[in-house]
Amino acid sequence: MERNILHSDLNAFYASVEMMLDQTLQGKAVAVCGSTEERHGIVLAKSQLAKKAGIKTGMVNWEARQKCPGLILVPPHYDQYLKYSKLTRGIYQRFTDQVEPYGMDECWLDVTGSTELFGSAMDIAENIRKTVREELGLTVSIGVSYNKVFAKLGSDMKKPDAITEVPSHKMEELVWPLPSSELFYCGRATTKKLATYGIHTIGDIANTPPDLLKRRLGVNGLMLWNFANGNDASPVMHRDFVSPIKSIGHGITCVSDLAHEEEVWRVMLQLTQDIGHKLRLHGLEATGVQITIKDHTLHDKQYQAPLEVPTQLPMELARKARELFHKNYHWSGHVRSITVRAINLIPHGQPQQLNLYIDQQKRERKMVIEDTVEDIRCRFGKRAIYPATLLGDLKFPGTLSHEITMPGMMGRG
Ligand SMILES: [Mg+2]
Numbered sequence: 438m439e440r441n442i443l444h445s446d447l448n449a450f451y452a453s454v455e456m457m458l459d460q461t462l463q464g465k466a467v468a469v470c471g472s473t474e475e476r477h478g479i480v481l482a483k484s485q486l487a488k489k490a491g492i493k494t495g496m497v498n499w500e501a502r503q504k505c506p507g508l509i510l511v512p513p514h515y516d517q518y519l520k521y522s523k524l525t526r527g528i529y530q531r532f533t534d535q536v537e538p539y540g541m542d543e544c545w546l547d548v549t550g551s552t553e554l555f556g557s558a559m560d561i562a563e564n565i566r567k568t569v570r571e572e573l574g575l576t577v578s579i580g581v582s583y584n585k586v587f588a589k590l591g592s593d594m595k596k597p598d599a600i601t602e603v604p605s606h607k608m609e610e611l612v613w614p615l616p617s618s619e620l621f622y623c624g625r626a627t628t629k630k631l632a633t634y635g636i637h638t639i640g641d642i643a644n645t646p647p648d649l650l651k652r653r654l655g656v657n658g659l660m661l662w663n664f665a666n667g668n669d670a671s672p673v674m675h676r677d678f679v680s681p682i683k684s685i686g687h688g689i690t691c692v693s694d695l696a697h698e699e700e701v702w703r704v705m706l707q708l709t710q711d712i713g714h715k716l717r718l719h720g721l722e723a724t725g726v727q728i729t730i731k732d733h734t735l736h737d738k739q740y741q742a743p744l745e746v747p748t749q750l751p752m753e754l755a756r757k758a759r760e761l762f763h764k765n766y767h768w769s770g771h772v773r774s775i776t777v778r779a780i781n782l783i784p785h786g787q788p789q790q791l792n793l794y795i796d797q798q799k800r801e802r803k804m805v806i807e808d809t810v811e812d813i814r815c816r817f818g819k820r821a822i823y824p825a826t827l828l829g830d831l832k833f834p835g836t837l838s839h840e841i842t843m844p845g846m847m848g849r850g
């Protein structure tokens with residue numbers, strides 16, 4: 438039996454929440470920026486009008502202001518986004534308990550078992566669209582289809598505040614003309630590669646012999662072929678499904694470029710304070726560290742390595758990050774931004790092989806100290822206690838970017 442899958446996407450989510458909370462922003466070109474002052478603040482989200490004026494996510498503030506002189510910059514309010522994300526999910530859950538979030542503003546819903554009670558999939562989509570609008574003052578666009586991939590494509594076809602149905606008999610008409618880059622998991626590198634074989638649209642992918650795609654792109658190619666042909670049986674996860682966190686990253690763009698390793702080290706130490714905190718919060722330990730360095734030309738370089746022992750300790754994460762930097766970065770230019778990421782996470786406190794070269798007692802003492810630090814911060818605030826190296830000018834902007842990456846639920850997962 439064909440399933441009824443919805444993909445619901447909150448339109449211009451951050452900007453819409455800001456405008457809903459502050460009526461004076463309505464009908465204006467608004468951009469939510471990581472930082473509204475510093476020269477490196479970038480656009481995180483934009484309103485419909487700002488989009489029309491050519492504002493793009495990731496644009497630097499001054500660039501955005503140049504493009505759209507009347508643009509209003511507002512700082513993000515993540516607590517509000519989280520709140521409205523949850524409230525929206527609450528609405529979805531009135532119709533089905535199979536609600537799988539994908540980021541803060543998107544969800545898949547499997548409503549196959551709900552049609553008896555609530556009407557057709559299209560009826561349910563319409564009901565959701567209206568309810569979200571009336572109760573929360575936000576708009577969604579919804580794709581309705583028989584699999585997750587096409588439902589996601591559908592939610593992108595008409596927006597804001599709209600519903601698009603992608604039934605199986607309309608696959609060739611609606612899906613196949615789209616550029617291959619629109620297909621789930623078809624990233625920039627894959628899109629480029631496909632183009633060199635003359636494959637430009639989703640239809641091209643669908644009509645290429647699967648063997649050929651497999652030879653060129655491996656299993657990934659086979660998966661894309663299946664997606665393009667509507668063969669996607671991946672289930673919508675139950676709402677109680679807690680997806681294990683894959684990595685915890687923390688990055689900043691500095692207000693002025695970093696010129697030597699000492700500065701880089703202090704930034705890394707700062708970043709790992711928060712990563713350590715989050716690892717504790719989630720009861721996880723990192724078994725590896727990854728760093729992404731952007732130099733003044735905005736070129737990205739990424740390096741990663743395993744840790745000697747799994748850890749939550751900021752100092753151990755920072756040391757590994759510094760080691761990676763020292764080994765790999767050749768100061769072709771000043772450093773503009775740094776992201777440190779704790780990767781390959783495992784549950785905290787798992788039995789582990791003891792490493793003879795590491796003083797385990799010393800580590801345990803450090804962990805007790807970290808526990809105390811954590812406790813002090815909980816009671817007196819985040820800035821109550823700090824490593825001495827972190828005093829002074831760190832070239833930090835007012836805000837940092839936080840990132841918790843969840844594993845994809847589809848395809849290879
Ligand atoms: Mg959205």
